[in-house]
Amino acid sequence: MLHGILAAAPAFLASLVEFVEALTIVLAVGVAAGWRASLAGAAAGILLLLVLVGVFGPSLARVPERPLQLAIGTLLLLFGIRWLRTACLRAAGVLALRNEETAFARTLAETQQNTESGGFPWAAATTSFNGVALEGLEVVFIVLALGSAAHAFPPAIAGAAAAFGLVLIVGIMVHQPLRRVPENAMKLVVGVMLSAFGTLWLGEALGVAWTGGDIALIGLVGGYVVVALLAIRMARGSLAAL
Amino acid sequence: MRVVRGLLSELAGLFVGDAVTAVALVVWIAAAALLLPHLRGMAGGITLFFGNSAILLWSVGAAAKRKPR
Numbered sequence: 001m002l003h004g005i006l007a008a009a010p011a012f013l014a015s016l017v018e019f020v021e022a023l024t025i026v027l028a029v030g031v032a033a034g035w036r037a038s039l040a041g042a043a044a045g046i047l048l049l050l051v052l053v054g055v056f057g058p059s060l061a062r063v064p065e066r067p068l069q070l071a072i073g074t075l076l077l078l079f080g081i082r083w084l085r086t087a088c089l090r091a092a093g094v095l096a097l098r099n100e101e102t103a104f105a106r107t108l109a110e111t112q113q114n115t116e117s118g119g120f121p122w123a124a125a126t127t128s129f130n131g132v133a134l135e136g137l138e139v140v141f142i143v144l145a146l147g148s149a150a151h152a153f154p155p156a157i158a159g160a161a162a163a164f165g166l167v168l169i170v171g172i173m174v175h176q177p178l179r180r181v182p183e184n185a186m187k188l189v190v191g192v193m194l195s196a197f198g199t200l201w202l203g204e205a206l207g208v209a210w211t212g213g214d215i216a217l218i219g220l221v222g223g224y225v226v227v228a229l230l231a232i233r234m235a236r237g238s239l240a241a242l
Numbered sequence: 243m244r245v246v247r248g249l250l251s252e253l254a255g256l257f258v259g260d261a262v263t264a265v266a267l268v269v270w271i272a273a274a275a276l277l278l279p280h281l282r283g284m285a286g287g288i289t290l291f292f293g294n295s296a297i298l299l300w301s302v303g304a305a306a307k308r309k310p311r
Contacts, residue, residue, distance in 0.1 A: 074271055078257040078264055081298055086259060088302045134252055141256055195298075199291055202271065206278040208286040216284075220291060227295040234299065235306035242307075 003214055007152035010193040011159030013186045014142050018135040019167040024100045024177045025131030028107035033115040033124030041125035045132025052140045053157070060148035066205055072149040073202030076194050079141065084191030088228055090184045092235035097184055100177035107131075142194070149201050192228060196220035263301040270297060 022042075030038035060068065089095040107127065114123045143160050147153035170178060199220050203210060210216035258264040270293050278286040 074268075075257060077271070077294060078267055081263065081267060081294065081301075082257065082259040084298060085263060085301055085305070088298075089305055092302075092306060094306045137252060138256060195294065199287070199294060202274075203278070203287045203290050206275055206286065206290070208278060208281075208290065209283055210287055211284055216287065223291055223295070227298060231299050231302040235302050238303060238306035 003150055003217075004152050004155040006193070006197075006214065006217060007146040007150045008155035008159035010190045010197070011139075011142050011146055011156040012163050014190045014194075015139045015160040015163030016167065016181070017183055017186050017190065018139050019164055020100065020178045020181050020183065021098075021103070022132045022135040023167055023171045024104050025107050025135075026128050027171070027175070027177060028104045029111050029124050029128040029131075032108050032111035033121040037121040037125040038128045041128025041130075042132045044125075045129045045136060048129075048133050049136040049140050052137075053143060056140075056144055057147060057153060060144060063148075069149055069201040070205035072145045073198050073200070073205055075141075075198075076145050076149075077198030077202055079138075079145075080191050080194030080196075080198050082191075083187050084195055084224070084228055084231075087184050087188035087191050088231040088235060091188065091232045093239060094235055100179045100181075104177040142190075146197065150197070188228060192221055192224040195224050260301060260305070262304075263297065266297050266301070267294070270294070 022045075026038050026042045029041065086095065090097050111124050111127055114127075115121045116123075139160050143153075143156045146156040150156075167178070196217055200210065200217050212219075274290050274293060278290065281289060
């Protein structure tokens, strides 16, 4: 039960971050080149993501546990530390926070420039497709990794689907980029959780006897929170000293 | 060919933000694979956690010194 919730939470939060970014692109393309092209591109992107989960999900379930934990643990650790590093640098002010309005304006201008009048705007549809497919690729990885290594496909898929539904509903209601979403805080939480899962499974694959099962996971989450806060403090100190 | 290269680059980008950090993590994981089987109980897990944390702290600290506001 606890393992399921712990698998659903990062899938939900990571999906929320990625779908908010994809929504910005789909909205900009819709405004610049029309909703038919934008939604067609987005639908094709979603279809591709579903095919990836459908193809790779069952295949991963057949891989023996130890090699699977080694591979997924390593990739999750690389992925989690990458998100954690970016979130720490943004929180410290070393990197700029992502701004959905700026991203919207940039995509809008690029799409307007590349859209020719008359006929179906293929370039615009491709922009929408790329936005959904590329942002969604991270969601697919997280769902596949958590689903296969934690034997928690239903919670991981439910987490991603709930985020998709939420962004879709809010997107339809407000019809503009979702700038108030605390994207960096969510990115930090996801980075912490994925790094913890990665450490747990990599450790198991390398023969670590974790005591307490899920309790060890909670301990790792707490440990990475402390390390992330320390990293932010350290980065702020370095900036102040410059 | 360009599409395949683009796709591979996107896939690599999922795991590699800063190349030096990614290489440091991979080297540490390889070292941990040799070291951890010799450690008992939770010692291996704690070693793995502290190694990962050290790399994160070093990577964030180095980036903060490299990229002033």
